[in-house]
Amino acid sequence: MFEVKRKQGESFDGMYRRFQRRIQKGGLVKEVRRRRYDDPTPNFTGRKFKKVRGIKIALKRGWLIKTGKATEEDFRGKHR
Numbered sequence: 658m659f660e661v662k663r664k665q666g667e668s669f670d671g672m673y674r675r676f677q678r679r680i681q682k683g684g685l686v687k688e689v690r691r692r693r694y695d696d697p698t699p700n701f702t703g704r705k706f707k708k709v710r711g712i713k714i715a716l717k718r719g720w721l722i723k724t725g726k727a728t729e730e731d732f733r734g735k736h737r
Contacts, residue, residue: 659683 661676663669680686699707721727 659685 659676659679661672661679663672718727718732721731722729
């Protein structure tokens with residue numbers, strides 16, 4: 658953490674500006690913004706469950722297409 662001590666006769670605003678400058682030059686703001694929405698790498702179990710889920714969805718799609726209940730176009734372009 659960055660430490661800034663108030664100089665004699667310095668206003669709070671001046672001290673706060675120095676503190677903000679130190680944070681920006683130190684790259685802390687950039688690092689925090691980068692980490693804010695960045696998901697950490699999942700562990701082995703998380704990757705495994707994600708893979709299994711994908712396989713189940715693929716099998717279900719294949720079955721629906723094979724039985725004629727759905728077509729290829731039904732699954733295209735449906736993102737969130």
